[in-house]
Amino acid sequence: MDTPAGPVPRIHSRIGSRDLLGRWRVRWGIGRDRYRVAAGLYGLGAPDAAAPVLVTANYKMTFDAVRRDAAGLDAWLLVLDTRGINVWCAAGEGTFGTEEVIRRVAETRLSEIVSHRRLLLPQLGAPGVAAHEVRKGSGFSVRYGPVRSRDIRAFLDAGMKASPAMRRVDFPTMDRLALTPIEIANLLRPAGWAALVLFLLSGFGPGIFSLGAAWERGFAAVAALAAGILAGAVVTPVLLPWLPGRAFSVKGGLTGGVLAVCAVMWQRGSLHAPAALALLLVMAAVSSFVAMNFTGATPFTSPSGVEKEMRRALPVQAGLALLAGLLWVGGAFIR
Amino acid sequence: MDGFRYLEGVSSVRLTAAACIGCGMCEEVCPHGVFAMTDRMARILDRNACMECGACAMNCPTNAISVTPGVGCAAAILNGWISGSKPACGCGG
Numbered sequence: 304m305d306t307p308a309g310p311v312p313r314i315h316s317r318i319g320s321r322d323l324l325g326r327w328r329v330r331w332g333i334g335r336d337r338y339r340v341a342a343g344l345y346g347l348g349a350p351d352a353a354a355p356v357l358v359t360a361n362y363k364m365t366f367d368a369v370r371r372d373a374a375g376l377d378a379w380l381l382v383l384d385t386r387g388i389n390v391w392c393a394a395g396e397g398t399f400g401t402e403e404v405i406r407r408v409a410e411t412r413l414s415e416i417v418s419h420r421r422l423l424l425p426q427l428g429a430p431g432v433a434a435h436e437v438r439k440g441s442g443f444s445v446r447y448g449p450v451r452s453r454d455i456r457a458f459l460d461a462g463m464k465a466s467p468a469m470r471r472v473d474f475p476t477m478d479r480l481a482l483t484p485i486e487i488a489n490l491l492r493p494a495g496w497a498a499l500v501l502f503l504l505s506g507f508g509p510g511i512f513s514l515g516a517a518w519e520r521g522f523a524a525v526a527a528l529a530a531g532i533l534a535g536a537v538v539t540p541v542l543l544p545w546l547p548g549r550a551f552s553v554k555g556g557l558t559g560g561v562l563a564v565c566a567v568m569w570q571r572g573s574l575h576a577p578a579a580l581a582l583l584l585v586m587a588a589v590s591s592f593v594a595m596n597f598t599g600a601t602p603f604t605s606p607s608g609v610e611k612e613m614r615r616a617l618p619v620q621a622g623l624a625l626l627a628g629l630l631w632v633g634g635a636f637i638r
Numbered sequence: 639m640d641g642f643r644y645l646e647g648v649s650s651v652r653l654t655a656a657a658c659i660g661c662g663m664c665e666e667v668c669p670h671g672v673f674a675m676t677d678r679m680a681r682i683l684d685r686n687a688c689m690e691c692g693a694c695a696m697n698c699p700t701n702a703i704s705v706t707p708g709v710g711c712a713a714a715i716l717n718g719w720i721s722g723s724k725p726a727c728g729c730g731g
Contacts, residue, residue: 395691395709429667429693430707447667465666472669474642544641551712599711601642603670605690606708606725608645610715 304346308412313346316374322367329364330481332488338363339387344411348377352418355459357448358404359425360385360393372452376459379417383407391602394431401433405440414442423463426450426470472602479540482600486536490593494532498525504628508635516635523570523582524631530566531586534559535593540600551604552616555594560587577634581627588623591616649688650706651695653680657702664694664703 304313329335339361347370356379359369366382373380383403385393393399404422408414424432426447434445449458449469458465501524506517535555539546546554563586567579574582595616598604651672653664660678673694674683680702692707709715709725718725 394693395707426667426669426693429697430691431696433696434663435697435699450669467671470666470669471671549643549645595712599709599713601710603642603687603689604644604710605649605688606710606715607648607650607690607706609710609712611645611648613712613715 304349306416308415311344311346311379311416314370314380316347316370318367318371322363326364326367331484335485336387340366340382342382342384342407344413344416345380345382347373347380348375350377350379352416354378354417355423356381356413356417356421356443357423357455358383358428360388360390360399360428362387362389362393365389368452369455373455376456379413381407381411381413381422390425391427391430394428397431399428400431401436401440404432404437404445408441408443420444421446423448423455425452426465427472474543474602476541479543482597483537483540486540486593486597486600487532490532490536494528497528501525501528504632505635507632520578520631520635523578524585527563527566527582527586528589530562531559531589532593534562534586535590536597538562539590539594540597543597543601550595550612550616551598552591552595552612552620555597556587556591558594559590562590563587575634575637577630577637581630581634584623584627584630588620588627591623592620643687644689644710646686649685649690650704651682651685651688651690652704653682654702654704655679655681657700659700659702661699663697663699667693667697669693 304311325338329338340363342361354377357369357373358381359365361382361384369380383399385398388396388398390399420443422437422443423446427450429447432445437443437445446463448455449465450472451469454469458469502517502521505520505524506512506514508516535558539551539555539558542558543554546557548554548557560583563583566586567574567583571579595612598609658680660675660680662675664673664680665675670684670687670689672682672684672688673680689710690705690707692705695703695705695707711725714725
């Protein structure tokens with residue numbers, strides 16, 4: 304579409320099967336670094352000089368959410384170059400930031416296209432943007448809109464007023480579930496190395512090293528590792544608000560421990576006591592560690608808190624894993 | 639955010655009431671309702687809900703608020719310890 308500052312690409316709000324496939328892929332961590340759109344100004348619907356300017360990030364999953372949720376609006380979309388990172392993380396890194404807003408406003412010659420001097424930013428962009436500095440640097444005043452793009456239309460209908468609920472982040476079950484694939488995908492490589500170590504450990508026994516034992520006992524050990532990862536990366540995130548304790552390592556340790564007790568009861572006929580205890584400990588330790596890593600995916604854990612938790616939990620997790628290893632190898636000699 | 643509260647007594651957020659001009663930006667940008675405005679002055683209502691994102695300090699025009707912002711992410715903090723650098727988050731989604 305033509306504007307006083309030259310042509311501006313027009314976008315639609317339809318989400319097609321390619322967008323859905325793309326979203327599914329990046330949820331599993333495939334090509335996530337390259338999932339981006341070009342930064343700049345876009346027109347949604349038929350915006351005129353008085354239409355609102357919505358500012359967002361150039362991560363395509365973010366861009367898609369905004370154009371989908373803004374369906375029916377006539378608005379300008381000012382997309383910042385956040386290197387394909389979502390608003391919240393990019394604000395933390397400073398790429399969704401004061402300077403980028405000022406630069407993008409100037410580059411798109413926004414002041415020639417709209418008659419007002421107001422930008423609408425997502426609230427979660429605020430850690431990177433100083434509203435008063437943007438006003439000084441660009442002449443545009445910043446209004447922080449709702450946390451979630453799905454509230455944009457209600458926010459605009461209410462005369463740019465956010466209800467208290469629009470200003471709060473929440474973390475519903477579906478959101479937590481959507482984040483579990485990436486947790487698992489990120490763990491595949493370290494889990495592969497850990498599995499190799501477990502197979503090797505399992506081969507030691509009275510005959511010094513036995514390939515048969517490595518295979519047979521190793522399989523049980525790797526199954527315990529996999530169950531621990533599942534407990535920490537899927538079960539704990541889904542059950543998060545209902546698990547006791549504040550520390551994620553406690554929540555994860557409990558989940559892994561309960562799951563391990565069930566597994567040991569189920570396999571009690573084929574396990575010796577030291578081996579059973581070793582599997583129980585390693586599952587709890589792995590689940591506790593993996594659950595602790597989920598802090599990075601949540602919108603409510605503070606860095607001071609995570610650091611405090613890690614200083615306490617890491618030695619316990621390492622100690623449990625070491626004890627499990629000793630029991631596992633030692634148990635092979637006394638049966 | 640019932641059921642979504644993290645460790646207590648750790649947040650580094652501080653408010654210097656004398657410097658507050660009552661603009662209300664801190665209350666507006668905080669996603670956890672840490673601040674409340676009373677008589678055109680900001681006060682800290684719920685410090686333990688703070689996740690140290692830094693939005694309040696960033697948008698305070700008189701620097702009345704200070705906080706050590708960062709990523710509340712175990713993997714990032716671990717990488718920071720190992721490499722001896724500032725914790726950096728690899729999160730892209």
